[in-house]
Amino acid sequence: MLLTGLILCDPETGPASVREGDLRISEGRIEALGDLRPRPGESVVSGEGLCCFPGLVVGHVHLCQTLFRNLAEGLPLLDWLRTRIWPLEAAHDPESLRISADLGLAELLRGGVTAFQSMETVHGTAEVFAAAEASGLKALIGNALMDSEDPSIPKDLRMERKRALEESEALRRAWHGKHGGRLRHAYAPRFLLSCTRPLLEEVAERSSLEGARIHTHGAEHPLEGEEVRKQYGKGAIRALEELGLLGPGTSIAHCVHLEEGERELLADRGCTILHCPTANLKLGSGIAGIAASRRAGIPVALGPDGAPCNNRLDPWMEMRQALLAASLRDGPGSLSPWDLLRMATSEAADALGFEGAGRLRPGAPADLCLVEFRDPFLGPGGDPAEKMICAGGRDLVRHVLVEGRFLLRDGRPLRGEGDPALLRDRAERALARLLGRAGFAR
Ligand SMILES: [Zn+2]
Known part of the structure; x- marks a missing residue:
């Protein structure tokens, strides 16, 4: 052609x-x-x-959350997770997960995305793989791991270590490498506070044995940082290092509040930062020092994060936000539009293992x-x-x-579940049932 x-x-x-x-x-x-x-x-x-x-490469999204857009407003990170996102994720069933993923994929495609990395919820990630398979996009997907006894995690969302890792293993067997590598699996411990130490150590061991990628969150919000310090006696990046989780296959969303020496540690281990400026602004987390991270040699990919902390899955808007946020934090010109374009294409493709993609x-x-x-x-x-x-x-x-x-x-999707009218009707029905299960008012 x-x-x-x-x-x-x-x-x-x-x-x-x-x-x-x-x-x-x-x-x-x-x-x-x-x-x-x-x-x-x-x-x-x-x-x-x-x-x-x-084609644009999105580094960090949660397709399972697309259905929750506009339902978690005006909250900082931990309250946002504990009072809205986790109870909503716990109320998913296969039908609501599938439409949530279909909706998210249709929006990514509308924005020019050809490859993405998504962290899903604890249950039902096969539905999301099936949606990605139908969409034709390149996908790196992980089931979120959450085995902590933290009472703020809904009972239905927590999954103990052995079962959670069996779930990851089953997904890896079924989907990793399918369609000539278009679909891939990553281990996705949600963040330090939602996982036990033995789980995180086992993820480190398995990923090193299997050459598997790791996708997590870290150093996002100051209050999260305080809780991490209480549990580990150190900042998030040093704690991840102690657990053996840092390496070239590891990508960490946010990294807004890096402690002294942590940036150098990320650079030294070859980790990737997944920068989500809109989500960081919306949840009041802060503005990540991306210009400094790139100067230190850390690859950076961009992401909208989930729909409820953005509320759009729009890669062009995210590049603009990153540009403006950097201008406010480090001065006009600290990142250029070309820097942002590289972070949304070649840099992200290389960092996430979408070989050769992101360039003409x-x-x-x-x-x-x-x-x-x-x-x-x-x-x-x-x-x-x-x-x-x-x-x-x-x-x-x-x-x-x-x-x-x-x-x-x-401008029209050719495959998958892309018809906007159909998506809207399915989403409305699925959300009404999900909110009923969650005990939430609309
Ligand atoms: Zn996230």
Whole structure:
């Protein structure tokens, strides 16, 4: 297939390399870029007026929470979890989980996402894998591990260590590596306070034996930090290090409140930070020092976190938020739109193991996000990263392809459970039943 007349924007090579050109896809990969002529019989798609970015890679989301959007407002982290999110997650059944995931996946796709990492709830993660399978997106998914005796964890959400790890093992057997590696499993201990020490040590041991990835949260909020210090006598990152959980396959959401030396420790161990600026602002957690972390050599990926702490799953908005938050914290220009674009594409793809994705170059997977570039409100000036991150948004996303196949075409989803009217009706019914089970008013 040949896409013609595009503006090509590769985050790896930066603004100087932006140019008009065509892009040929063969066997799911980018074969060539430049001034290309159609081959006899080749299908040709006009990209006139479109800018081609690599597909976006989301580092941190909770698809199981999409149904809870707008239902957990005005609370700091621990109250948000204990009084709203955990009771709601505990009330999920397979039907509500599936629609929650379908809804989240449809929204990610609408924003130009081609790959993501999600931490799910304790039960029923097979439903989310099935939804990701149907969606066509690349997915790294983990069932949340929560075996702590903390009485604020609902009984139905807590799962003791042996059973929880058996659940992870069963998911790994069933899904890890399926569809040529499009679906993958990661161990996902929720955070230090929801897990016992033996569970965390076993996760460290298993992941090192199996070469498995670890996805967790850490150093998000000052009150969480105080509780971690009471239990471990140290900050979250040093506690994770003591438990053997830090390594190149580990990605940690937030890292807003790093103690002295913890940034260097993350850099030394090769860990990835999953930066969620909107969630950090909404829950009043703080603003992470991302410019300093990247200077220290730590890879950073971006994420919206779950819908109830954002309330959008919109990668373009998240890049803009990250830019503005960095400007407030470290000064204007401390992160550039190109930095953000790299964090949302090549840097995230490399850090999360989506091999070769996130760039426009021959041989890379043809995971692409094509956006409408004739919109007058983008402005005639500026380069593509500035235009889309600072002035544009997901409404401009026209086509999304994963490994050369259209998943979104002319703004419409082509597979999975993407029909918005159907999604809305299913979500309404499922949420009403879930709130009944949770004993919550709407
Ligand atoms: Zn999270």
